[in-house]
Amino acid sequence: MDDLRIEYDAPNSVYFPGQPVTGKVVIQNREWIKARFLKICIHGGAHTSWSESERRYRTDARGNRESYTESVHYTATVNYLTGESIAWKSADGQDRLPAGTNVFPFAFGMPVNCPPSYEGCHGHIRYSVHVELDRPWKFNKKSRKCFSVVPMYDLNITPTAINPMVNSTSKNTGFILKKGLVSMTVSLPKRGYVAGEILPITINIENNSKSPVVAVRSKMTQLSHFHASHGSAMNVTHHTHHKNDEKCVAESRRNFDVAPHSRGQVVLSMKIPAIVPSFTCPIIDVDYCISVKLDTASTFGGTLKVEFPLIIGTIPIRQLAPTGAAAPPAVMPTVSPTAPPYPVIGGGVSGASVYPTAPSAPPASPIGPGGVGFGAAIGPPPMASAPPTYEESMQGVTKVEDSEPFAPRYPVYNNLQETSPLPPYTPGAAPPLPSKTGF
Structure with missing residues (x-):
């Protein structure tokens, strides 16, 4: 096998909650491959994990109480998105994937309450598509590619x-x-x-x-x-x-x-x-x-x-235009194309179909700071004053098993006008100092 890769339709592999995740799996091989089926899976979820040393007490054989240190592991997982499909299966009993370039489109639905992609020191939120080619009497060929999820926080x-x-x-x-x-x-x-x-x-x-x-x-x-x-x-x-x-x-x-x-x-x-x-x-x-x-x-x-x-x-505050001035034109940020109708028919080989399975998401709290829900609507984000670019997170690159290095991408607005500071301080009598605000 010369190449097995996953390609997303969305620019920069960025998707919004409620938006279908679409793309294709491409297999390039000069000769036929002995294989039984090709499975495409999608997964997204939050995970936390760390260990702490804690003091414990026990009683020895003489009845004396002694202390010791034990390493305790803490972990938690919340799944937001799961699904899988058999994109291709050998139908003639020959277990052969044809030589050449084989393309398998996929489309999975995504729930509206997904939190953003995130990489932290004690946990992460990751979304990925995983593909596995089942090969009899050989190790299965696997590949995984992460994608970024960005909620619409207006x-x-x-x-x-x-x-x-x-x-x-x-x-x-x-x-x-x-x-x-x-x-x-x-x-x-x-x-x-x-x-x-x-x-x-x-x-x-x-x-x-x-x-x-x-x-x-x-x-x-x-x-x-x-x-x-x-x-x-x-x-x-x-x-x-x-x-x-x-x-x-x-x-x-x-x-x-x-x-x-x-x-x-x-x-x-x-x-x-x-x-x-x-x-x-x-x-x-x-x-x-x-x-x-x-x-x-x-x-x-x-x-x-x-x-x-x-x-x-992720959606900037719209500045009020001065009286008599024309409002600046609103520009729609770039989003991924609409998902093809289900089922998606795979190309390059006979009749491969990818049906999205129903996503499983727990009743997580989709409410952000200030009482605003993430992903309240399905589709592209509302109009903003300037189109964003999508830049890699400054938190660094993460290596996921069976995956290429990945860093989440977030929208960055580089053409916004600088917010005007408060009026300059006027020399003279000192203004009364406001009481200290607690937070």
Whole structure:
């Protein structure tokens, strides 16, 4: 056999929940192959797994109580998509797959409540098509190829996504000998963003200390939460364990000087990278926050910090056009072609058919941050202000068994206009500092 490969119809192998997954299996061989059947399967699901060392106690032969350490493995699985079909079967009893190029189209339905493709340190959400050629008296030939699933998370229908956020803090710098009060007020124009968008961070500084302010820096963190159980039932409360992970996905820094007993303003810009949108499913949750720090020249206690929660979606917030101005034309993002009618007839060999089996999905929570459902409608995503490209996740490449290296792809909008920062800080009397917002 010269080649066995899986090809998806969707550009970049990206699909949306509720959209049929279509493509073809191509087998190229110069001579006939002894084989009984070709099976095509589809699978998608979430999986978490990790081990922890836990202290246990036992009683020895003398009745003394002693402690020991045991490695306990925690795992959980949620299946969203399963299906299989026999694409070709030897009908004449000769068990021969003809020589040449044999093409087997396939089409599988996908449920509307699929969470996005995701790769994490203690779990993942993966979707793939697997093909297996049964060969008598030989190892079966197998191949697997993953595809990306991107839910339609529309920030325009998320109530809190458009809300501006302001947070402030102050600190009497210095350790033993206090050098004076430094105040920082940080403003973000909204809470919801998409990958590729520029996030402006407006920082107003009032320095009433004896030390200058020397730099401001910000960091965007991905917060992943994994859930698993030691037993076989996830619904047994005392068996459920949790694991958290924090990963920096973007940073920005700017050096500048605010002299003692003066004020200043600085605007940091941070580009949202290609990352998975915020989501929640029964065993994995992902959300984001951004922290902003201010550094003074004081050796001890010279750093101030505030934090904000962020929502990452896949459909950007539409900006209102100025009065009298024409609204920009809406562009539909590129999606995969419509699936062919069922059954799909395979080409290259006699009468191969691929029937999609009914997907099995548990009653998972399809609700994202802000109470917005993922994949509420079947079909392409709603119109956006600019067409996205699909870029590989910054989380790296994963090697799945019988598969080529794979990294999930997420929509990235590179043509969005930068959101305007809040009005500049006006010198004069210091504005009243708002109370610190908790989150």
